[in-house]
Amino acid sequence: MKPKIFIDGEHGTTGLQIRGMLADRGDLEIISIPTEHRKDQSARKEFLNKADLAILCLPDDAAKESVSLIENDTTRVIDASTAHRVAAGWSYGFPEMDRAQPAEIAAAKRVANPGCWPQGPIATLRPLVTAGLLPADFPVTINGISGYSGGGRQMIEDYVARGEDAPEFMPYGLTLKHKHIPELRTYAKLAVDPLMQPAVGNFAQGMITVVPLQLGQLERVPTGAELHAAIADHYAGIKGGFVEVAPLGDIERSAEIEPEHYNGTNRMKVYVLANDQRAQALLLAVYDNLGKGASGAAVQNMDLMLGLA
Incomplete structure (x- = not known):
């Protein structure tokens, strides 16, 4: 079964770039909220909880809210905002930072994308x-x-x-x-x-x-x-x-x-x-x-977390 990827905030600058990078990926299933329900919190909650991995392309407060809406222990998260970059329990998503960093990211439930x-x-x-x-x-x-x-x-x-x-x-x-x-x-x-x-x-x-x-x-x-x-x-x-x-x-x-x-x-x-x-x-x-500094880093982290090439 293909992993389900939900981009929360897919219509913003980083979200659009990530969506474009994943458009031809046959090894993933991209799930999206219907346009008319984009601002519906209950719809966001539903998609966040049915995703295998959620990528948050949101302002800081909205990113924190999205994390709070996840009620299961299976949805893994990459947050592209500033909200969690030095927060306890979050791994820093710069794989080249240290020799052990790729393995840490691969095992993490929560990854903060670098600025x-x-x-x-x-x-x-x-x-x-x-x-x-x-x-x-x-x-x-x-x-x-x-x-x-x-x-x-x-x-x-x-x-x-x-x-x-x-x-x-x-x-x-x-x-x-x-x-x-x-x-x-x-x-x-x-x-x-x-x-x-x-x-x-x-x-x-x-x-x-x-x-x-x-x-x-x-x-x-x-x-x-x-x-x-x-x-x-x-x-x-x-x-x-x-x-x-x-x-x-x-x-x-x-x-x-x-x-x-x-x-x-x-x-x-x-x-x-x-x-x-x-x-x-x-x-x-x-x-x-927008590449190594945002969307490219998010996709690199996603591949590590899902064990994909």
């Missing part, structure tokens, strides 16, 4: 903290740019309506209270909150995250080769992952280091750029905020 912004910094920082090359209390700063689709329906409609007049580069989170900070700190193994300065660009999807490192203040300054080796070794030990580490080298610029390069995929490419004489380094990650 798009934390994934790149976690992917680059966690291996370095684990290897002892960066102390957990290192003062981390993070910046980057993502497509406007990461801002939800209102931002998408605003950018589409304004067209070429929309801002090419718009910093946000300027109150320094970004909702992804707890998640980023927890899974990057940081002892102090990082300083995060995100920006949105006038393109639909894709992103780059950048972690600049002033290494000279460390008692023992790691070389660029040591940073690269620790990150490369981490991902070499994870089978079936979608994170690739670029070769170490001097790169002034590259056509691949652009936010839309991996759009439509579940891939992420990580770069270590260093100047040992200056004791400085940059950790870059390029990926699709």
Whole structure:
């Protein structure tokens, strides 16, 4: 019997992408609430409880409500919202984060999909903290740019309506209270909150995250080769992952280091750029905020949980 998949919120940005990714999957049965009953709580409850796996593509409060409507011990859940990313009893849905993470996700009843912004910094920082090359209390700063689709329906409609007049580069989170900070700190193994300065660009999807490192203040300054080796070794030990580490080298610029390069995929490419004489380094990650950062990650987690290729 094919596993039944229910996408709660399938008409939103992430839900539509997941639905599209699963459209040709003959190994699954997608169950959907009839359009006229989409806002009927009793209909949602019925579908949540008859699904083998529910994927929640909802705002935080609605996602919590959906979880509360599940009355059986068989429906497994992937939550794409922020609601459960650091909650007890939930596994973090970034399979490449650790060698044991795919098995943990496969066995989990509840999985919290990662946020798009934390994934790149976690992917680059966690291996370095684990290897002892960066102390957990290192003062981390993070910046980057993502497509406007990461801002939800209102931002998408605003950018589409304004067209070429929309801002090419718009910093946000300027109150320094970004909702992804707890998640980023927890899974990057940081002892102090990082300083995060995100920006949105006038393109639909894709992103780059950048972690600049002033290494000279460390008692023992790691070389660029040591940073690269620790990150490369981490991902070499994870089978079936979608994170690739670029070769170490001097790169002034590259056509691949652009936010839309991996759009439509579940891939992420990580770069270590260093100047040992200056004791400085940059950790870059390029990926699709709606792919690896949302829908692609959800499908990857779903396949792990259901034991599918």
